[in-house]
Amino acid sequence: MPETKVSFPHLGSYCVPIEYLFTRGVGVDYVTPPPITRRTLEIGSRYSPDTVCAPFKYNLGNYIETIEAGANTLVQTGGVCRLGYYGELHEQILRDLGYKVRFVNMARASYSNPASFYSEFLSINPDLSLKRVAAVLTLVLKMVEHIDAFESYMRNNVGFECEEGSFDRLHQDFLASLSAVESHKELSAISKLYMRRLKELPINRPKNPLRVGIIGEYYTIMEPFSNHFMEKSLARMGIAVDRWINISNTLLHNPSKKVITHIKDYAKYDMGATAMFSIDKALEFAKKHYDGIIHVKSFGCTPEIDAMTVLQNISNDYKIPILYFSFDSQTSETGIQTRLEAFYDMIVMRKEDRK
Amino acid sequence: MKAYLGIDVGSISTKGVVIDSKNAILASEYLWTEGDPMGAVRRLLKALASQLEGKDVQVAAVGTTGSARKLTGAMTDAQVVKNEITAHAIGTTSLYPDVRTIFEIGGQDSKIILVENGIVVDYAMNTLCAAGTGSFLSSQARRLGVQVEEFGEIALTSQHPTPIAARCTVFAESDLVHKAQIGHKKEDIIAGLCKAVVTNYLNNVGKGKKIAPPIVFQGGVSKNVGVKKAFEDATGFPVTVDPNGHLTGALGVAILARKSGKEQPFSFGVADMDFVTRGVECGKCSNRCEIICVYQNGRLIDSWGNRCENGAIRAAK
Numbered sequence: 001m002p003e004t005k006v007s008f009p010h011l012g013s014y015c016v017p018i019e020y021l022f023t024r025g026v027g028v029d030y031v032t033p034p035p036i037t038r039r040t041l042e043i044g045s046r047y048s049p050d051t052v053c054a055p056f057k058y059n060l061g062n063y064i065e066t067i068e069a070g071a072n073t074l075v076q077t078g079g080v081c082r083l084g085y086y087g088e089l090h091e092q093i094l095r096d097l098g099y100k101v102r103f104v105n106m107a108r109a110s111y112s113n114p115a116s117f118y119s120e121f122l123s124i125n126p127d128l129s130l131k132r133v134a135a136v137l138t139l140v141l142k143m144v145e146h147i148d149a150f151e152s153y154m155r156n157n158v159g160f161e162c163e164e165g166s167f168d169r170l171h172q173d174f175l176a177s178l179s180a181v182e183s184h185k186e187l188s189a190i191s192k193l194y195m196r197r198l199k200e201l202p203i204n205r206p207k208n209p210l211r212v213g214i215i216g217e218y219y220t221i222m223e224p225f226s227n228h229f230m231e232k233s234l235a236r237m238g239i240a241v242d243r244w245i246n247i248s249n250t251l252l253h254n255p256s257k258k259v260i261t262h263i264k265d266y267a268k269y270d271m272g273a274t275a276m277f278s279i280d281k282a283l284e285f286a287k288k289h290y291d292g293i294i295h296v297k298s299f300g301c302t303p304e305i306d307a308m309t310v311l312q313n314i315s316n317d318y319k320i321p322i323l324y325f326s327f328d329s330q331t332s333e334t335g336i337q338t339r340l341e342a343f344y345d346m347i348v349m350r351k352e353d354r355k
Numbered sequence: 356m357k358a359y360l361g362i363d364v365g366s367i368s369t370k371g372v373v374i375d376s377k378n379a380i381l382a383s384e385y386l387w388t389e390g391d392p393m394g395a396v397r398r399l400l401k402a403l404a405s406q407l408e409g410k411d412v413q414v415a416a417v418g419t420t421g422s423a424r425k426l427t428g429a430m431t432d433a434q435v436v437k438n439e440i441t442a443h444a445i446g447t448t449s450l451y452p453d454v455r456t457i458f459e460i461g462g463q464d465s466k467i468i469l470v471e472n473g474i475v476v477d478y479a480m481n482t483l484c485a486a487g488t489g490s491f492l493s494s495q496a497r498r499l500g501v502q503v504e505e506f507g508e509i510a511l512t513s514q515h516p517t518p519i520a521a522r523c524t525v526f527a528e529s530d531l532v533h534k535a536q537i538g539h540k541k542e543d544i545i546a547g548l549c550k551a552v553v554t555n556y557l558n559n560v561g562k563g564k565k566i567a568p569p570i571v572f573q574g575g576v577s578k579n580v581g582v583k584k585a586f587e588d589a590t591g592f593p594v595t596v597d598p599n600g601h602l603t604g605a606l607g608v609a610i611l612a613r614k615s616g617k618e619q620p621f622s623f624g625v626a627d628m629d630f631v632t633r634g635v636e637c638g639k640c641s642n643r644c645e646i647i648c649v650y651q652n653g654r655l656i657d658s659w660g661n662r663c664e665n666g667a668i669r670a671a672k
């Protein structure tokens with residue numbers, strides 16, 4: 001058996017803590033998938049069922065590109081929508097394509113029984129130390145929270161940076177420095193340092209900037225390539241962008257019980273995956289008088305389609321415009337740019353009118 | 356006299372207007388794009404120049420819109436390059452200040468714009484699917500052996516419009532063939548198609564939007580009285596079609612050019628200059644962006660299409 005080289009598909013900047021978890025915790029080599037490009041999506045789409053949601057295609061593209069880069073053990077997670085079936089289908093497709101890799105499908109483990117995760121990890125490295133995995137995992141979860149906090153501030157302010165690229169550069173440095181931390185203490189010191197440097201970056205933020213909230217489906221909202229770097233486009237227009245969906249808020253501090261009470265006037269039953277979060281946050285953005293909301297999802301994402309009719313009610317009641325985007329494997333920028341520019345013009349004119 | 360030029364280059368047609376400082380139209384032209392936006396703009400500029408011949412008019416600012424707005428903007432060194440949604444809203448509200456709902460169906464796309472007190476408050480545009488747009492109607496007209504320009508008048512003669520499945524162009528087409536083969540009258544089928552276009556529009560583009568009067572209908576398909584009537588039947592409100600409805604995008608962007616405050620004398624002589632575009636594939640990463648370079652008389656004037664700085668090609672200005 002050759003040396004184990006693990007890989008997990010990309011999701012925003014989370015490849016950094018994931019790599020940390022596998023190398024430091026599970027004690028195996030990790031291959032970070034090559035950055036997502038058009039080719040990733042092309043090969044992912046070529047071997048995927050046409051009507052499957054776009055994240056499946058991206059994940060498959062990541063798998064094939066990491067196998068090319070030397071990975072031999074692929075990990076997939078479970079989920080509460082079609083995501084729960086991804087692993088099984090990915091594994092089958094990769095086998096049919098003739099790739100000889102080990103596939104570890106965490107969908108087989110269950111959240112109600114944490115020990116079942118342990119046995120999945122054990123299949124990656126039989127010499128695994130439970131104590132070490134547990135210790136590293138708590139560090140990794142903290143790391144995720146620090147990354148999320150950094151990016152949250154960044155999203156809201158990068159549109160006003162005085163020097164173009166200053167936020168991005170610091171962000172890259174921050175992520176790079178994380179892999180070297182050895183303890184909770186170091187992690188907290190490094191994160192504090194970078195957070196301070198981030199807040200010291202000169203910005204030219206107007207008193208009342210345009211504010212746009214982003215809501216939508218889990219993957220498309222968090223993987224910038226899959227939403228055509230929408231947050232970046234909005235920032236370039238001089239908009240303060242907010243989004244609540246990230247790993248910290250959804251997985252580590254999941255508020256689902258509160259969500260149900262927040263939105264009881266609009267929806268009674270959980271429609272699965274991120275649908276309730278989308279409704280809850282749309283309502284919150286509306287109540288806070290944001291200038292607009294953008295809803296993103298992969299084409300055919302059922303929970304988010306269900307949420308959309310409710311979002312229209314919120315849009316009508318609070319008179320807040322909501323722009324809807326559905327992404328598949330198309331890569332043309334023109335249509336997206338046209339809609340975003342029109343959205344920008346609209347919120348600018350609405351704001352001037354209110355004055 | 357100071358004037359302002361607005362150019363709207365769509366997938367099917369190219370529109371241009373020259374307005375004075377009170378938004379009155381001094382010259383206008385409408386012609387086919389024929390897949391060659393630069394050639395169309397050249398013909399457009401020549402036509403506008405000949406309409407203005409002998410008049411003391413100096414174009415002080417240029418605006419471009421439509422799907423070829425960037426290319427046209429580079430050609431004319433435009434002061435304003437604006438998306439067609441905003442341009443249409445500005446153009447329409449200048450003609451109809453009270454308008455609440457704008458239906459727009461063009462050659463390849465369709466949109467709905469909701470307006471309150473002259474301000475756009477919501478809009479939507481068709482995605483992923485071109486069902487029920489102008490090019491669909493013209494291909495069906497060809498199939499039925501009718502000129503698309505006569506479509507509307509024929510539709511109005513129908514007493515019993517044939518129901519046609521409206522969800523998807525492909526389904527609509529096979530449904531239409533089927534209905535024709537079992538003996539439905541041509542005028543009924545045509546009226547049914549007009550209804551199908553409206554149903555499709557209201558279910559897709561208009562989904563969840565509150566449609567309030569006054570309603571203005573524009574874009575190429577608005578010239579079809581059958582579709583206009585189907586809109587009136589479906590919404591229960593009168594629908595206005597402006598005789599200059601096809602020009603609203605160009606008018607809107609001309610107004611935006613006027614309001615931009617940026618001025619630079621424009622010469623219609625641009626029409627005689629030599630413009631070439633060249634597509635270069637950037638090989639710096641596997642995104643392989645297609646970068647479009649625009650040359651004027653052999654000199655690079657603009658480029659776009661790169662996703663990152665590595666692919667930036669700078670024009671020598």
